[in-house]
Amino acid sequence: MRGIDQLLRLLKNLRHQSRILTSGLLLVAWLAAGCSSTPKEPAVAAGTKAVGGTDEQIFLGDTIEKNYDPNVIMKRGEAFFDKEEYSEALVEYNHFLDLHKSHVLAPYAAFKIGESHFKMAKSIDRDPEPLTKAITALERMRKDFPGSRYDAQAQQKIQECHEWLAQMHLFVGQFYYRRESYLAAAHRFEQIIKIYPDKPVAPDALYFLALSYHELGADDWAADNLTLLAERYPTSKVAADGRSLMAKLGGKKPDTLIAKNPSATPFSDARPYASPSDRSDLPSIPSAASAFGALKLPSANALGQSFTACRLGAWC
Numbered sequence: 001m002r003g004i005d006q007l008l009r010l011l012k013n014l015r016h017q018s019r020i021l022t023s024g025l026l027l028v029a030w031l032a033a034g035c036s037s038t039p040k041e042p043a044v045a046a047g048t049k050a051v052g053g054t055d056e057q058i059f060l061g062d063t064i065e066k067n068y069d070p071n072v073i074m075k076r077g078e079a080f081f082d083k084e085e086y087s088e089a090l091v092e093y094n095h096f097l098d099l100h101k102s103h104v105l106a107p108y109a110a111f112k113i114g115e116s117h118f119k120m121a122k123s124i125d126r127d128p129e130p131l132t133k134a135i136t137a138l139e140r141m142r143k144d145f146p147g148s149r150y151d152a153q154a155q156q157k158i159q160e161c162h163e164w165l166a167q168m169h170l171f172v173g174q175f176y177y178r179r180e181s182y183l184a185a186a187h188r189f190e191q192i193i194k195i196y197p198d199k200p201v202a203p204d205a206l207y208f209l210a211l212s213y214h215e216l217g218a219d220d221w222a223a224d225n226l227t228l229l230a231e232r233y234p235t236s237k238v239a240a241d242g243r244s245l246m247a248k249l250g251g252k253k254p255d256t257l258i259a260k261n262p263s264a265t266p267f268s269d270a271r272p273y274a275s276p277s278d279r280s281d282l283p284s285i286p287s288a289a290s291a292f293g294a295l296k297l298p299s300a301n302a303l304g305q306s307f308t309a310c311r312l313g314a315w316c
Helices: 002-036 064-068 070-082 086-099 106-119 129-144 151-178 182-195 202-215 219-232 239-248 276-281 288-293 300-306
Strands: none
Touching: 064 070, 070 086, 070 106, 086 106, 106 129, 106 151, 129 151, 151 182, 151 202, 182 202, 202 219, 202 239, 219 239
16 A cells, blocks of 8 residues: 555656646746747848938838828938939939929929929039939029029029039040040030120130131131230230230230220131122121120020030030
8 A cells, every 4th residue: 555655646646747847947938939929120021222311111011101191201202312312312303203292392392303404414414414404404494483582592503513514615626636626616605605794714714716717717816816815804814825826926916906896806607718898788796785684594495406415525
């Protein structure tokens, strides 16, 4: 009997220990399951661009809300702009205006369209199309949202575009001059003087115009332009070169003294081999007073008519 009692107590102890072990295993399993089910940050979808400091959810999904919500659209545009991905930014800003033309941020979106085009311009030896598009967009912004808080910034950006375009056309004209394409060069320099007489490149354009006429054998016309250079831009960096060229031409006075008749200037759409008697019917460049006193920069459409937006190496 004693042996049987001992055996029963042993079985009872084993059963109790088994219950404890089972409970322990269940507890460990529950804790493990709880840890594994802790929510994790959603992974960015494949192909989505990670944008530092930006809520990546604005790039995920294709819901109606994310394609219509003005704040989400603007955030995407700003994120692309900050990453210098201006083509993508343009898509978002234009999308914003298409859906929310009356929104409080609509003038800002319109301004950013012009600024994005401006940022896409690379250098003066590249295609000027981004600059003309920037001028068009900024002029439209000022027309559609008159008196907005971005009006002054848009006007300043338009001025910067014209500065850059003037440098581009001078660069192209000098390129043609070095290639001995003097007619093409003269055309570029004439247009710069007519459209941008107040820009820093104007004296250089006038000097190179005189050089081009000299190379074409039209020394009278070259002398006329050198006289104009001395009168309008006496302190320019090319003023001394202009005087040297005038001395090389023999120091002769122009047939028509510009100082006495400032409206009868010899260049515009003039024919380089025309005789002095043929000059009376040629269009005239504005006088110095009118050029600087009532200067109005051309619109993008007017620029397209005056200048041919061509790449370097093409005759235009």
